[in-house]
Amino acid sequence: MGSFSNQHGAAIVTAVIKVVQENAKYLSEIDGAIGDGDHGINMNKAVTQAEARLAGQSVDMTTALKTLSDIMMDDIGGSMGPLYGTFFRQMFRVSRDKAEIDAELFNQMLNRALASIKDIGSAKVGDKTMLDTLEPAVLAFEAKQKAGESFASALAAMKAAAEQGRDSTVDMVAKVGRSSRLGERSRGVLDAGAASCCLILCAMADSITELLE
């Protein structure tokens, strides 16, 4: 079923950094349609600071996740600071002291991250937020993992669900966050947080899949 070592797992964070950097403009454009157009800027600033802080160091996954979380909480602010801050923080907390990360542990990491975001943001599926990507993706991973399928196939299911979840936001009316004030007029475009969450989950999945090989 596979696992990868925490020691080499920082590659996951590297992948997150890269995918956000490459998509910063795209994310701001999405946010511009019904938000204030800064989502890519916010995310890019966070990952680029993490990149700088991690540069030249060889740390494990837990440490890299903590670094990203600290920057989110201390320096980023916005909605993303607390939301992704808590997301990466729970992942770091669950994986702390674990040498090997298997599907079961990763499932715990995902679930704790999901729960904390729901707690701080008080949003739910259907509200047109990153949760519309995250919750179905976590559930899809869990279903495969509980069914005893391989780590890699659970990751593949997570990716597919994340993409579907992201796309589901197009037809939603925003219920929380900046765009919620638009009511019906927020319908018809992607949610920025759902898009970034999808990019991040897919980048994580891809880099774990590589680590598993």
Add this chain to the structure above:
Amino acid sequence: MGSFSNQHGAAIVTAVIKVVQENAKYLSEIDGAIGDGDHGINMNKAVTQAEARLAGQSVDMTTALKTLSDIMMDDIGGSMGPLYGTFFRQMFRVSRDKAEIDAELFNQMLNRALASIKDIGSAKVGDKTMLDTLEPAVLAFEAKQKAGESFASALAAMKAAAEQGRDSTVDMVAKVGRSSRLGERSRGVLDAGAASCCLILCAMADSITELLE
């Protein structure tokens, strides 16, 4: 040689009002090239206020000139308030108590107007101002008048000299007023005050010519 009655001479002021109103945008555009682009606005405001104050009244030329001058001095400001204010004021002062306006009197009116503008503005021919129109125009009128030619032909000479004077400003470098700070870069375009002065002198000449017929 001809003359016209002060009583019917308000037509001259009406002609000035009309020509300025029709050329307001043109004058602002000229001023925009090397000044601040408001010459047409300033002049238009003055004549339009004069139009309103004179509306429905049948006044003589002297009164109409005084009205225009008062508005220039009290309400217009800018450079035009004092310059054209004093211009029309001298014309009104010279013509006050005169029933008939002949070429000799008009020559006095012009000369006093010219002198007062030179006094208040301290500019001279060649400085790229309204004086480059006014001074040659006044001199041309005087030459014909002194030579005993008809009022109408003196007016025609004044018009021709005014137009030539106006055009002479194209190749000048501004020495006074807003544009003077540009130095060499003020060369190559008309001076706004020279343009308005030409319009005004020609409108006066044309309406007097009509009155003389």
Add this chain to the structure above:
Amino acid sequence: MQRIINDPNLVVEDMLSGFIKCHRDLVSPTQNPRVLKYRQAPIAGKVGIVTGGGSGHKPAFIGYIGKNMVDAVAAGEIFSSPSAKAFYDAFKAADAGNGVACLYGNYAGDNMNVKMAMELAEDDGIAVKTVVANDDVPSAPKSEPEKRRGVAGEIFMWKAGGARAALGGTLDEVIASAQKAIDNTRSIGIGLTPCTIPANGHPNFTIEPGTMEVGIGHHGEPGIEVTDIQTADEMAARMVEAILPDLPFAAGDDVAVLVSGLGATPVMEQYILYNKVEELLAEQNISVYRSYVGNYFTSLEMMGVTLTVMKLDAELKELMDMEADSIGLKQFKE
């Protein structure tokens, strides 16, 4: 972009650095580069007043630091909430042991960051209570006040809360005064041009020339109606009509009025708007007790204007009348 900046990603850093240099007599830096405080803060015996929010709204937020106003401010990125850590550090900078009133605007990011900062403060034993400004009428129906944004009315909230704290009010009294101020305040904005976040390089929304957007938010959040541009008098009527029935304001009321430009609209035009606003209020027998016109709460170089009206009782009058010395609001005692 016709802007006076260096690295577009560092505009907030550069601005804060210039602000501190310029206003050393009034404002001090703190350990956290994103937190500025009143030079005298924390003031012994006084409740601390904290606010914070995204940058790009000069003089808000840091411009309201000062005497009888705000003690510490957390400054975020352009149009983005400050971090939880920044709010938390601002609480610490403002607290003299009497607790902290965190008076901020209703935005998702600010709500989350303040919530997390309060958890951190609780661990330290710092008492923090909040008032969340929601004066922007067009941002949600009256029945959903929890969805309404905070806009220029925040200034009145800071003024009232800051004055109450200076008068020696307890934390609960400060919170009560600030809450009363914002509960009696209503705002609306009209946008005429979009604005550009320097790091983005282009506007992230459009307002077609010849049109105006009624109800626009301080970050360009879409308004409730886009119409052909109207005269100043018609705009004033549109704004007054949206605000008055919402509280509602009524004949005989005394009010404070704030007309703020959004950044690039000349102050001249704001006075033209105010001229009609006061006339319309007078027609309804509402009299203006205090009035403010100028760029009090902006959105980068957006063109447009906001109108804020606060209904005053004796308490609010006393608080509004108090001397204030901050960059954005200086007021002598009469």
Add this chain to the structure above:
Amino acid sequence: MQRIINDPNLVVEDMLSGFIKCHRDLVSPTQNPRVLKYRQAPIAGKVGIVTGGGSGHKPAFIGYIGKNMVDAVAAGEIFSSPSAKAFYDAFKAADAGNGVACLYGNYAGDNMNVKMAMELAEDDGIAVKTVVANDDVPSAPKSEPEKRRGVAGEIFMWKAGGARAALGGTLDEVIASAQKAIDNTRSIGIGLTPCTIPANGHPNFTIEPGTMEVGIGHHGEPGIEVTDIQTADEMAARMVEAILPDLPFAAGDDVAVLVSGLGATPVMEQYILYNKVEELLAEQNISVYRSYVGNYFTSLEMMGVTLTVMKLDAELKELMDMEADSIGLKQFKE
């Protein structure tokens, strides 16, 4: 035109009317609708301070009416000198029998109208003396100071003259202090976008996007150089280098610095510029005694900025330190 106006030909009237409504506590109308005065003016025993100029420069000129500042202002059309009558009426509104200091900027129209107004005042026995501000370095070479324009340095001239008058100075003393202030002041502007006189409907000059105009005037008078737009730090260096050698300022000098936006440039950016200006001055061992950043003297909705530096001696420090209460400049006594 994305403007908040009614009849474009009546913007000044509408603005003045709103201004008076908004600031009744500080400013009063006079018989002449183009003349406003300090509510307390004329002040017995005090020399009257008068200024005036074209409109469109908010808060200049009327925003500097107030305590220890200007007593009466003549307001012209947008970018056009007030009439001789308006200046004359302002003299009358300010004069308490001790004479009037008319402190204005060097523009042809203002010069002529003030000259004519002084003739009218002479007939009335009102003593009027003038100081003509000419702080704008790029507007003419140092050898032709009589051709230099007056720009934001006028604010320092009013502050110094107003303070001297408030301290009981005679007309000659007030004139001497105001003259000293402006003689020790140098300014330069950089324009980033043009502006539009509402009655014109379109800009009457252009600044290509991506370029900047160094030395631009307050009415868009062309500058001395058009270059590609530079960083804030480079702009600051360009401006400081133009100003310092002209006075000249020297190591050891104490100065007052004013960075003013031209209207549409966010105040955030003005602080970014100031950040570097102070650094550059410090490198030259010139220390900033007082600093002001904000929209103190604007040109409608032009983007850009002016830098003004005044060299201070003990007298000018005392005058700059005095309390002031006007819309545009409020300063508490320390």
